[in-house]
Amino acid sequence: MTSSSTTHDARELLWKPSDSLRDANRRKIIRAVMVEPNTQVNIARFTGLSQATVSGLVNELVGENVLRVDSGGDNERGKKLRVGAVRGVAVGIEVNHNGLTVAARRVDTSSVEYETANFGAEQGDNAWVRESARLIRDLATKTGLDAEHVVSIGLGIPAAIDPRTGMVTQVASSLDWDLSGNPRHRFSDHFPHVPVIVDNEANLAAYGEYVYGAGRSVESMYFIKASTSIGSGLITNGAIYRGRHGLAGEIGHVTMDPQGTVCRCGNRGCLDTIVGGNRLVEQVRQAYTGYRVDLPTSLEGMIERAKRGDQVCTRILQDASRDIGLALARVANLLNPDIMVLGGELGRAADLLVGPATNEMQLFSLRGMYDHAAPTKLVGSELGLLAGAQGALAFALRVDSTVAV
Template structure:
């Protein structure tokens, strides 16, 4: 990956952290920082905090522009954040306009899962695979598709919302207002909710840990308990894998990818997730799709969104020149 216009700033607003880094022309990241998002503070305060970190990373040296990966749904053409379930209060927020006013630089806003997908395609686990499907399993679930060497955005730039495909119509209400989305059934948040429910029923390591003062059960606790042979944790993971297999197989049937790359915090459990998922996919895929793609863990970690946003900013630089 090359950024021929010079260094720029990459920002990832997705998840519980805001990541900011200076991205050099060769794609390396330097002078980086990460701070808590604190979503309950609302858009005005979070944008101010983000601007402060951007300025800190930028310093006094000139950069060409700013690329931001933000939770969807959003309109990438206008740079407006619409109404992300994981950013409460962010309704029709003109983030691109706000940042351009603050820094006097061209800004590109991209869905965070799309940005991570592009980062993994350019320099990570998706390199050389086309079509490529990327899915992040973290606080929420998002996705991105690379098709014919380009990020597929759809007619209105809303494509890739894999987390809001329905996998259980009788499931709980998702943050988007609909029932049984993949996100509400199989995200890290869903795993944490299931852990708390299991703890309330008792007779598990999860209930023992929940009773410890100050312990808030998370997805990580579920996989730790599974590693110790806990039956309640095993049931949670089995159910989660089932929903992930349904969601992934649906998108595989649509796009026939050569590679499926999974990233996000939940995937750090490694083979505790990937081995049963590979097995369960066989149940939901049409036989003709068997062996047509490989399933891999993302390689770039927390850098995927920042790198992808910076690369997409460079790709869109002609847009700024023709619209300014």
């Protein structure tokens, strides 16, 4: 048996090649606890393993000090398991049009370090990769370890990713990216051998909210990310639904007005053209033309003004929320999720927006979703603008690196 004083290397625990089913099951359990401390019952549900298998392997892992048991709980299976003496850093990255966020967490703690940079996707993929790598090194040091201990990197980008190949099938229409190759290979010079798990940034924000935020303990959750553009992600029974080509959930390109403004995707009247961040800021500036010079230049500034009582900003945001509510009513009629979560920049104004959007949802979706004790509901994000990076971190930990590399 391993000595209780031994500190394990997370890379060794998760990366060591093995064809053994037992080793694969051990990794599943370790990964589940690294994502979030939990009980044996929930770990069995999360991993798909039997209670007996989980119980036997947990006893081994606790004996080796890879896992430890909390003192609370009525019985052994009801006590939470946490990571024991294991050294490693998990990383998550969210890339947006106008910035990126990197999160890093030691696998044996719940404390997450974050850094953001106003350095977005429009500056080219090589540039944001270099900036991401720099922030990863800085944050790894802040955790008390260093870049040599990075065990996984989750990467959310404004693009559709084919779930079968990991290749980009389509980037946001405003970006001029090289679509050749797999995005994870762009990190190989900076972090050789570290598995990089790539997905759409709204999907990973949805996953973060599902694991750590407003979507905890539900079977299905629909997340709408409303910022510069409008994206979304659907989680069902712990899995991200992506569709055949990774394009599921593109609510920003649902047609709201067939005769409306031409969208950058080439269609007309998309939700993006009505409630995208730039469009909302433009409406405020138009309303104040000739009357004020201190006009907002960003969605963040517009939200701050609304919270201070600016009637124009408040009205435009609430009008936008009604358009979002109409779009969500269509989603609700198709998917009937347990909960819908408003995130992204507009999620910061949830106190102003959720009410009008909910009214619109209830007006245009089926009554059966609301006429009982557990209605479908719309709530604001709990993780805010950190949902994407935190979801990327968790999702990359979940994926077996012996398969992903």
